[in-house]
Amino acid sequence: MTMKRSDLVLLNRYLDGELPEDERELLKRQMGSNPALASYLEELESLSGKTLDLPRWAAPPVNMTRKPSYVSLLTHRFEVPVAAVAAAALLLLGIFLGRGPFSGVAPVPVPTPEKMVVFRVIHYSPDAKSVSIVGDFNNWRQEIPLHRQENSGYWVNQIQLTPGKYSYSLIVDGNQRVVDPTADYVVDDDFGTKNSVVRVGL
């Protein structure tokens, strides 16, 4: 289906809420007499809806003052284990300085990057209109939406976390805090409600 460039621009501006009232009314009248135009807008609106359902992830912890280690970037590309590179470098340095395995002085261990672990959240709530999760993995700030599995009452998402213990709460329809029945255990918070706790990667 080919469309006029001017129509495409109008439809996009309409989708972005940028059309003034009179132009919106004009476009609606045009769509009434041009089903292809109306159908195209419907598809764009459907696309917008789908993008809102895309999963989101909580950011891993970052160190604002530590210079990034490019070892992880380099070794990832060259597929050389970090430990092997570090051990080889230490051995060479040790030999040069007269230390290392032959001198009885133990090399300093090189920290390896922490592996992220996937925390899969699943909640059954067939009558809900929305379900989200919030917890100490994101400082209880941003609610991460769960996505309804088609034709079921299950809501799911997955979050990348460093191994640890996390408190969280599920929020149904924007205002009901519920405990996750699949959590490892439940604790009282400081506000008279209960939080779910999960151990990830432990």
Add this chain to the structure above:
Amino acid sequence: MHPDEFRTEYEKCSGNLYSFLIRMTGDFDDAADVLQEAVYRGFKSRNRFRKDSSFSTWLYRIAINVWKNQRKRTAHKVMMEMEQIPLMESETNITPEKVLSGKQAFEDISEALNMLDEKYRAPFLLRQVDGFSYREIAEVMEIDENAARVRVYRARHALRDMIGGE
């Protein structure tokens, strides 16, 4: 900018930025690396942040530049490896760039997004997922506002075609 203010502003956009980087890099580890470097650079230069743009716009711009630099390093290595592989006669027309051939219907928008050229994928994500204005997208991508608008429109058109449109 006070370190605590930087931290507070960062936490407001950290999840969105990380999710954006995952969709641009296609890899959780790469996205985490880019995020770490972007935050480090942002923190180091926090006193240069001018409050005439938003914090998230400024940090996203840093992150995109970090990602582009990282990509150049990787692409150079990939090209060097490709040159070392002897080509069969039948493969002489194959290029390392991603090619979207013919009409492919994708049910999953994530798959369709992966097929979209990065030049269009980034502004589309910034607009549709992260809610940036066209002016903000232009600042993040370092292009003019009209170019930002055109790229988003083209991305929508391409995605609509890929997800079963005619």
